[in-house]
Amino acid sequence: MTTAHRQVIVVDAANVIGSRPDGWWRDRPGAARRLLTKLAVLQQHLDDTDIIVILEGAARAAVSGPDAPDTGELSVVLAPGSGDDTIAAITAESAAQPNTPEVTVVTADRGLRQRIEPTGATPVGTRWLLDQLD
Secondary structure (H helix, E strand, C coil), X not given: CCCCCCEEEEEEHHHHHHCCCCCHHHCHHHHXXXXXXXXXXXXXXXCCEEEEEEECHHHHHHHCCCCCCCCCCCEEEECCCCHHHHHHHHHHHHHHCCCCCEXXXXXXXXXXXXXXXXXXXXXXXXXXXXHHHC
């Protein structure tokens, strides 16, 4: 997933999507598609960064079917169960890479922040990412 000397941003998609009361609960796959589209554009402008997005539950349908967005260089991981478990595992794996200088995890979930803390990853709130996407 990561290459030498690259930054890694791990995105808790459910948390980012849920941070805005824009009706996402009526169409979770659609909300995930919109986020993926914006993240794919951001990824194009970040040559030294890998963005890994974790989708869970109904949002996993965002990457299949005729409406699936072109995610380009974006890494999309479909959580087989708990999104938090998948995020914690990917964060630990990314942080353990010898040439990964920094891993940032986008989430407002306090429990998840505590789980990733021992890996040395830096947790940031959803506003940090949304400010870059808007």
